[in-house]
Amino acid sequence: MAKWTATQLNEFTTADDMHVSPFYEDGKTPGTPTWIWSVVVDGNLYVRAWNGQNSRWYQSAKQQGAGRIHLAGRDYDVAYVPVTTDDPLTAAISQAYETKYAGSPYLAPMVESGPISATVRLDLK
Numbered sequence: 001m002a003k004w005t006a007t008q009l010n011e012f013t014t015a016d017d018m019h020v021s022p023f024y025e026d027g028k029t030p031g032t033p034t035w036i037w038s039v040v041v042d043g044n045l046y047v048r049a050w051n052g053q054n055s056r057w058y059q060s061a062k063q064q065g066a067g068r069i070h071l072a073g074r075d076y077d078v079a080y081v082p083v084t085t086d087d088p089l090t091a092a093i094s095q096a097y098e099t100k101y102a103g104s105p106y107l108a109p110m111v112e113s114g115p116i117s118a119t120v121r122l123d124l125k
Contacts, residue, residue, distance in 0.1 A: 002124040002125065003043075003124065004043070004044070004045060004124055008072070009040050009043065009045070011071075011072040012038060012040050012045055012071055012072055013039075013040045013100070014100075015038070015071050015072040015073075016037075017035075017070065017071060017072065017073065018035065018036050018037065018038040018047065018069060018070070018071045019033035019034060019035050019036070019069065019070040019071075020033070020034050020036055020047060020057050020061065020067065020068075020069050020080075021033045021034070021057075021067050021068045021069065021070075022057055022060035022061040022063075022064050022066070022067035022080060023060075023064045023066055023067045023068075024060075024064075025064075027064065027066070030067055030068040031057070031060055031067065033070060034056075034057045036048075036049075036050070036057070037097065037100070037101060037110065038071060038122075039093060039096035039097055039100055040096065041089055041092045041093050041096050042089060042092065044121050044122075044123075045071075045121070045122040046083065046093050046096075046119060046120065046121055046122070047119070047120050047122060048093075048097070048110055048115040048116065048118055048119045048120070049115060049118035049120075050106075050109065050110065050115060051114070051115075051118075052113075052114030052115055052117055052118045053114070053117055053118045055118060058118045058120070061080035061120055062080065062082055064080070065079060065080055065081075066078065066079050066080060066125065067080060069122060076124060076125075077124075077125040078122045078123060078124060078125055079122070079123040079125055080120050080121075080122065081120060081121040081122075081123055082119070082120055082121075083119040083120060083121055085113075085116055085117055085119075087119075090116060090119065093119060094111040094116065097110050097111055098111060
């Protein structure tokens with residue numbers, strides 16, 4: 001598995017153009033891009049589904065396990081790795097959302113149980 005570079009992670013920390021596109025059932029065609037917030041924690045890239053586990057992109061990502069993202073002006077093929085709510089990084093991921101998106105009226109729901117239960121780590125393929 002490839003790792004994100006320090007330069008990429010630095011760019012991702014401030015970028016706000018993340019779009020996720022889990023693959024369709026054929027395992028190679030990216031789905032419709034969905035704009036979503038992203039954060040960097042402990043050298044990894046994370047996203048959460050606003051609608052929790054009922055989110056269509058989250059369900060596709062969970063089923064396919066792979067897809068494409070667009071972030072910081074570039075496209076990347078990634079693996080979608082679900083994060084369990086008991087993961088020790090859950091609180092740090094929430095804190096990263098609170099820091100990056102402070103002042104947004106959309107922040108409060110992103111640190112509640114629904115979106116927390118639909119947290120995904122994005123690993124570079």
